[in-house]
Amino acid sequence: MPIERLGSGGPWEEIVGYSRVVRAGPFLLVAGTTAMTADGAVQGGASPYDQARYALEGVAHALSRMGATVDDVVRTRIYMTDADHWEEVARAHREALGDVRPAVTMVEVTRLLDPRLLVEIEATAYQESGG
Secondary structure (H helix, E strand, O other): OOOEEEOOOOOOHHHHHOOOEEEEOOEEEEEEEOOEOOOOOEOOOOOHHHHHHHHHHHHHHHHHOOOOOHHHEEEEEEEEOOHHHHHHHHHHHHHHHOOOOOEEEEEEOOOOOOOOOOEEEEEEEEOOOOO
């Protein structure tokens, strides 16, 4: 089965050389997604909750472009610049993924690529049919 790659037009995709979402067999891998828009604005301001919501919407959109939904998510990784805000970020995650309950990792990092960014989320989804 060929590997399929899709970009989103985000500002760093061409610079770094990555795809927003990759399908490799039954797995869909969504790159780290933040609250940054294609034009460089940051949605959600200084709210970790709002930034996480926006990032998760980006994850859902990337999955939908491959014919998947958040119901197919089996793993998320959440990077945040201040672990004291984990409960706000966790609330956004729970609201977006409902009863899906993927394996999740939450870690604090020193910073993300843009100092306005507080949260970055990546996801792995699985579709037995391979799409």
